[in-house]
Amino acid sequence: MYFAMFQQMKKMLGQLDTWLDAAAAFAADKKFEPERFLAFRLAPDQFAFVRQVQATCDTAKLAAARLGGKDAPKHEDREATIDELHARVRAVIAFLDGVSAKDLESAAARVITQPRWEGKTMTGADYFLEHAVPNFFFHLNQAYAILRHNGVPIGKRDYLGALSLRAPDVTP
Amino acid sequence: MYFAMFQQMKKMLGQLDTWLDAAAAFAADKKFEPERFLAFRLAPDQFAFVRQVQATCDTAKLAAARLGGKDAPKHEDREATIDELHARVRAVIAFLDGVSAKDLESAAARVITQPRWEGKTMTGADYFLEHAVPNFFFHLNQAYAILRHNGVPIGKRDYLGALSLRAPDVTP
Numbered sequence: 001m002y003f004a005m006f007q008q009m010k011k012m013l014g015q016l017d018t019w020l021d022a023a024a025a026f027a028a029d030k031k032f033e034p035e036r037f038l039a040f041r042l043a044p045d046q047f048a049f050v051r052q053v054q055a056t057c058d059t060a061k062l063a064a065a066r067l068g069g070k071d072a073p074k075h076e077d078r079e080a081t082i083d084e085l086h087a088r089v090r091a092v093i094a095f096l097d098g099v100s101a102k103d104l105e106s107a108a109a110r111v112i113t114q115p116r117w118e119g120k121t122m123t124g125a126d127y128f129l130e131h132a133v134p135n136f137f138f139h140l141n142q143a144y145a146i147l148r149h150n151g152v153p154i155g156k157r158d159y160l161g162a163l164s165l166r167a168p169d170v171t172p
Numbered sequence: 173m174y175f176a177m178f179q180q181m182k183k184m185l186g187q188l189d190t191w192l193d194a195a196a197a198f199a200a201d202k203k204f205e206p207e208r209f210l211a212f213r214l215a216p217d218q219f220a221f222v223r224q225v226q227a228t229c230d231t232a233k234l235a236a237a238r239l240g241g242k243d244a245p246k247h248e249d250r251e252a253t254i255d256e257l258h259a260r261v262r263a264v265i266a267f268l269d270g271v272s273a274k275d276l277e278s279a280a281a282r283v284i285t286q287p288r289w290e291g292k293t294m295t296g297a298d299y300f301l302e303h304a305v306p307n308f309f310f311h312l313n314q315a316y317a318i319l320r321h322n323g324v325p326i327g328k329r330d331y332l333g334a335l336s337l338r339a340p341d342v343t344p
Contacts, residue, residue, distance in 0.1 A: 043323070130183075138313060144318060159310055
């Protein structure tokens with residue numbers, strides 16, 4: 001299930017990549033600089049769009065690294081254009097491509113910590129469900145909401161992407 | 173993992189329940205009717221707050237029912253007050269309380285469909301990862317974003333809730 005959920009996160013990062021295109025196309029159509037989106041927020045004390053995208057990427061990247069026993073690629077948080085955000089998203093998709101089901105075999109039992117927890121730890125299972133998955137969807141959806149609020153024509157299908165639907169059984 | 177994820181959804185519905193309290197307290201403090209929140213949206217063609225809460229509830233309820241082989245409780249989508257939204261959220265938490273790990277044992281292999289799929293189906297595993305989980309977090313986070321945009325003082329801690337952190341190992 002860990003591997004399957006990371007595959008799903010990878011899919012959703014691919015959807016986020018298409019929202020960036022939609023934002024750039026909207027800006028071109030309305031004749032404004034697409035970089036304006038990077039500073040938009042829904043509230044003055046909320047992360048701006050650029051930080052929401054970075055945090056979406058980091059949540060997926062760090063969770064896969066911690067649970068898969070890999071070193072995560074470093075990113076300097078200096079993105080200033082839509083193209084640079086594309087590159088960040090695609091770098092994380094590429095990193096997730098390198099994390100296998102086998103890498104994640106002992107994910108549930110790993111001991112996870114991060115500096116802000118001041119020495120406290122979580123099991124891999126708790127960290128994944130209580131922290132990584134909800135945070136990933138949090139920043140992904142706040143990024144979506146910021147674009148949506150500012151007129152970018154994206155909707156639920158752009159969020160979910162293609163579903164693995166199977167054709168109806170045809171009984172002759 | 174199915175059971176664990178539904179436990180996490182239940183936790184997050186409990187967090188949503190606290191955001192409703194925060195919205196009501198904010199309205200009382202600013203002296204406006206808390207019911208105004210129900211009609212707020214981030215874009216004119218987006219679901220209003222009331223529908224985001226209903227959809228969050230329904231996604232969790234219907235996924236647990238379909239994957240657990242249970243009948244879901246019916247809700248008429250007539251909520252018009254914060255208290256009625258509280259009741260809706262709490263009814264779904266109570267329903268999820270009745271879905272056991274054993275009920276979900278064959279979740280992955282179930283065949284899932286819904287009217288809008290026109291006879292097409294998904295496996296339980298695909299439905300859960302590609303549809304139920306992302307949709308649950310979508311509506312939950314759009315509800316959060318609508319409140320946040322309108323000044324309700326909620327933040328990431330109100331979103332994640334308490335984490336299962338373990339005390340550091342103390343080596344004497």
